[in-house]
Amino acid sequence: MAFHGARRVRRAVRALAAGVWECLVSFGSLQAAGGFGQDDGARPLSEPPPGHPERLRPDVPMTALERALLKELDPAD
Numbered sequence: 001m002a003f004h005g006a007r008r009v010r011r012a013v014r015a016l017a018a019g020v021w022e023c024l025v026s027f028g029s030l031q032a033a034g035g036f037g038q039d040d041g042a043r044p045l046s047e048p049p050p051g052h053p054e055r056l057r058p059d060v061p062m063t064a065l066e067r068a069l070l071k072e073l074d075p076a077d
Contacts, residue, residue: 047056062070 048054
């Protein structure tokens with residue numbers, strides 16, 4: 001005789017397996033389309049693209065916090 005609640009456990013396991021399956025199918029589709037591991041030679045951006053809400057303002061001096069963060073991220077400067 002199965003324990004009480006076995007049906008609920010089976011349902012939960014099936015739902016989890018279905019979710020894992022969907023993730024694997026999505027990952028495989030992306031792999032097949034060449035979505036991972038390709039280097040298209042793009043350089044890192046030096047500034048946000050046009051129309052981006054964050055804009056660099058060379059005319060406005062950096063705050064003390066921004067200078068500290070820059071020093072923390074890039075100690076060579």
